[in-house]
Amino acid sequence: MKIALTGTPGTGKTSVSQILIKNGIKVIDLNDLAISKNFTSGQDSKRKSAIIDTIKLNDYIKKNFNTNDTIIFESHLSHLLKCMDKIIILRCHPKELQKRLKTKKWNKKKIQENVEAEILDIVLSESVEIQGTQKLLEIDTTQKSPEELSEKILELIDKKFNGVKNYKIGCIDWSEEILKYY
Numbered sequence: 310m311k312i313a314l315t316g317t318p319g320t321g322k323t324s325v326s327q328i329l330i331k332n333g334i335k336v337i338d339l340n341d342l343a344i345s346k347n348f349t350s351g352q353d354s355k356r357k358s359a360i361i362d363t364i365k366l367n368d369y370i371k372k373n374f375n376t377n378d379t380i381i382f383e384s385h386l387s388h389l390l391k392c393m394d395k396i397i398i399l400r401c402h403p404k405e406l407q408k409r410l411k412t413k414k415w416n417k418k419k420i421q422e423n424v425e426a427e428i429l430d431i432v433l434s435e436s437v438e439i440q441g442t443q444k445l446l447e448i449d450t451t452q453k454s455p456e457e458l459s460e461k462i463l464e465l466i467d468k469k470f471n472g473v474k475n476y477k478i479g480c481i482d483w484s485e486e487i488l489k490y491y
């Protein structure tokens with residue numbers, strides 16, 4: 310099973326992945342994979358980062374990870390890949406997300422852009438558009454340590470994602486937070 314672990318930057322994908330790896334789960338960093346294989350289609354000059362070619366990345370994963378083993382693909386772009394069987398979207402309250410993003414030492418504008426993306430459910434709406442609703446789950450990480458979060462994800466894997474009512478999409482709503490910016 311190919312599991313996409315996605316979410317707005319700062320929601321904690323890499324932190325929880327490190328714990329999952331220690332628990333024996335195979336985790337692939339999709340950003341690293343795309344860069345190392347040159348699956349890029351130019352440079353985003355505004356964000357000073359490479360534009361990842363998700364079609365090439367999707368084709369590569371389909372060919373090279375053709376297995377029933379459980380593999381987690383972590384990246385804020387992983388939900389864009391059609392070959393994924395399940396999509397775990399990590400969410401975080403905007404105030405807490407701002408705190409987490411500050412540790413990345415990004416400039417104010419980049420932090421604001423990502424906090425707004427979280428409030429506007431960007432990753433969720435992209436996921437619904439590309440994957441439909443069946444494969445998707447949302448986990449609120451705001452009050453969870455990376456250890457607690459990894460336990461939840463391990464449980465989901467263990468149960469083959471059966472009985473996942475708690476993580477139904479569409480229940481998380483940060484929309485009132487947007488008013489605080491105006």
Ligand SMILES: Nc1ncnc2c1ncn2[C@@H]1O[C@H](COP(=O)(O)OP(=O)(O)OP(=O)(O)O)[C@@H](O)[C@H]1O
Pocket residue numbers: 316317318319320321322323324325384385409410412413450453454455458
């Ligand atoms: N569950 C959590 N509770 C509190 N702090 C967290 C949690 N998860 C991550 N953090 C902290 O938030 C910051 C961002 O975490 P992390 O780098 O794991 O996010 P990410 O989703 O991988 O971001 P990116 O998409 O930019 O790679 C780090 O300083 C990390 O220590």
Ligand SMILES: [Mg+2]
Pocket residue numbers: 322323324
């Ligand atoms: Mg990361």
